[in-house]
Amino acid sequence: MAAHPPPRPALPAGAEPLPAGGVTTPAGFQAGAAACGLKASGAPDVALLLSEVDAAAAGVFTRNLVIAAPVRLDRATLASDAHRIRAVVGNAGNANACTGEAGWRAARTMQADAAAATGCLPEQVLVLSTGVIGAPLDAAQVARGIAAAAASLSRDGGPAVARALMTTDTRPKEAAFRLALPGGGEVVLGGMAKGAGMIHPDMATLLSVLTTDAEVPPAQLQTLLAAAVDQTFNRVTVDGDTSTNDTVLLLANGRSGQQLGTSARVAAFAAALQALCLELALQIVSDGEGAGRVARITVRGARREADALEVARAIATSPLFKTALAGGDPNWGRILAAAGRAGVAFAPERLRLDLAPDAAAPLTLVEHGEPVRAENARLAALFAAPFVPLILDLGDGTATATVWTCDFTHDYVRINADYGT
C-alpha cells in the first residue's frame, strides 16, 4: 500500500521537470547497481554513483547521537576534503549501525572497495547504508556487489540506484529539473531518495543523493543544501523516529560549465534545489510505511516560526491523529489535543481550524476556540480523501510552518513488528 503523492507547489521560475533519470540526469554522472544477497529477495542491494570528474560535495546527516559507521565516515571524509569527491557507494538491507569497531572497519572497506572499482582514492568516496540496525555487515559480501555494480556503470543508471537502495519502500523516489539561470546558461539537478520508516523531522530521509552539473564550491553547496533540507526533508514525518543513518548528499561536478556568481543566480539555484528536495520528501511521506493517506498540517498565526513548527509536528506525530487519519475518521478534537501538548503557549479561545483550505469552499471546524457545526457528510468526505490539508491558526502572530505526515495503519504495525527477524 502507498498513498497518492500530495499536490506540489508550483515550480520556481526557470525550472522545469525532466523525465525520470534521477541522479544521472545532470551531465557527467554514471550509476550502477547489483545484488550481493543482503536482500533475501535477491533484488539489487548495492549501488554505486560515479562523477566523471572531481565534484564538490555537501552532506547533511542525522542528529541522532547514536550514529551509524557510514555517517561517521562521511562526516570525516567531507571535513577532510569536500572538493574532489568522485563516488558514492551504498547498500540496503543492513544499516551498519550499532555494530561497533567491526562496523567501522566494514564501512572503511566499502569505501576502499568502491575506490578501487572506480579508480579513485578512498577519501574520494562517500558511503551509505540502510536496513537492519545492530547486525554485523559482511564487507566481503558487499565487495562482490560493488564489483558488479561498477561493471554496470552507465549514464542512465540513476533509476537502478534508486531501486537498489529501497528497503520497505514500495516505489523508488527520484526527480530531476532543468534550470535556466538568470543571465543565461542552464544547469540540471537530479536526485533520488529512499526511506519509508524511521522518518522524522530531525532529518527526514534515511538516504538521499542529489547531483548537479552546476559548479558550486563546497562551502556554498553546504549552505544551500542545509537550507533546502531544513524546509523540506525536515518537514515530513512518518513515525517520529529519527534514524541512526539519515544522510542527504549533494554532488556538484561543474560539467555544465555554469557557475552561480550573482545573487540572482544563487537564488534561482537555491529555489530549484529546494523544489527538488520537496519533491523527494513528498514522495517519501506518501510512501511512508503502510501509508494510505497524506495530511498537510499548516500552523499559522504563531509568534515565531519555531512555535508554528513545534505545534505542526506535535499534530503530525500524534498516534491518535494518525490512526484517525488511517480510519478516514473526522475526529478533529485530536488535532486540538495534540496542539495543546506541544509545549507552545497559545490561547485556546483564539484557535481556528480549517479543513481543505485549497478547496473552493473550505470547511471551518473551530472558530474563536468554539466548535463550528459542520456538515457531517462533507466533513467525512474530506477526511476520507487521499489528501487531507489542514490549517490551524493560533491567532497569536504572523509566523507559519507546514509539515506533511501520513497515516498510521495496520500495515505500519505489520511491517515493523516483523522487520528485524
Next chain:
Amino acid sequence: MAAHPPPRPALPAGAEPLPAGGVTTPAGFQAGAAACGLKASGAPDVALLLSEVDAAAAGVFTRNLVIAAPVRLDRATLASDAHRIRAVVGNAGNANACTGEAGWRAARTMQADAAAATGCLPEQVLVLSTGVIGAPLDAAQVARGIAAAAASLSRDGGPAVARALMTTDTRPKEAAFRLALPGGGEVVLGGMAKGAGMIHPDMATLLSVLTTDAEVPPAQLQTLLAAAVDQTFNRVTVDGDTSTNDTVLLLANGRSGQQLGTSARVAAFAAALQALCLELALQIVSDGEGAGRVARITVRGARREADALEVARAIATSPLFKTALAGGDPNWGRILAAAGRAGVAFAPERLRLDLAPDAAAPLTLVEHGEPVRAENARLAALFAAPFVPLILDLGDGTATATVWTCDFTHDYVRINADYGT
C-alpha cells in the same frame, strides 16, 4: 486483548492489600453507577462517589493547553475551597472537551445535578468526563444517569464506578491498601483508574479517583498527591498522546480518626499512596489499547534524573520500539536509536544494555557501546515474554528513572481508526 500486569515492587512497610472495593474501601464513602445511553452498548456510563462527611480534596490535572470543561471546573472548585468536598460525578462516552461555552455549561449542570442528588452544594462536587472529544454533551441525558446513580449509592459501590468510567479499557482498574501507621492506628486507601489510550507521562491516566479515611488537610494532600503521581502515573505511556481530560483526584474524609502528624506517619502514608498509584498505573499500561506485552525501561548512569527520564521516555514512545515489542522481535538496535534522539548528551561508546535484569542470568546486549553476541534463542524468548524488562546504562553518572510502556499492535490501530465514528 490485554497484557499481563507486570510484576510489582514489594509494598512499603505496614501496607497490605485489601480485597477489591476500590474507592469505597476506606470508611465513609459510598458509590453508585447507572446508564444514561452515552455508551451505545447500554452499559453504565455515569458514576457517582459520595463522602458521607466533608472531605479534604486534592487534584492533579492534564498539562495540555487544550483542557476539557470539567478540568477547568475542578481546578476552580479546588482553588475556591478544597476542605469540604462531598462528591465526584463522572461520565464516560463523551469527554466534554473542545465543546466551547456549551460544554462549560454542561459541566456546571452535571455539578449542580450531582449536588441536588446527594444533598450538598455544587461547589462541593468535582466532575469528570471521558470519551470522544469535540462532540456536544447533553447534560439533560447525563442528569437522568446521575439521578439513577444516586439511587444506587452504597458502601460497596466502588467496583461499579470503576466499570462505569471505562471507555476502551478492557477491564476495570482498582486497588485498596490498609496501612498501619507508625505510632499506632490504621488508615485505608482505595482507588480506581480508567484509561487505555491518550495515555502519556504528562499525566498518564485519563481519570483516577483515590479515597482515604485518613485526616489530611488539603494543602498537604495536594503535595502528597503531586509527588505520588509524578513517580507513577507520569511514568507510564501507552501512545504518547496527552489527554485534554487527565485528572487524578484524592479525597480524604478523616473517618478513621487518624491524623498524620509526625514525619514518620507522613512518610508511611506517602509510600502507601505511591504504591496505590503505581498499582493503578501498572494496571493501566497493561490494559493499554491493544496491548499484548509490557516493557519496563530503566535508564541509569545518567547525570540527572531528568536526563534518565527523557531517554526512557524516548524509548517508551518510539513507534519502532513499540512495534518490535508487538512482534516479540528482538530488534534492540531501535532502543539505542531512540535513546540517541532523546536530546540528552551521552557517549554512545559507554552504553550498556541489559535484558531481563531481574532474571538469574540477565542477557547483556551492548557493552562499552559494542554489541555483545547474544544467544539467539534466549534473546528471542526473552523478547517474546509477556513482560520485557530492560536496563540501559548511559555510563555517565548515578541518576536513574524507570518508565513502563506497552506494545503498539494492530489492535491499537483498529481501536483508534474507528473510535470517533
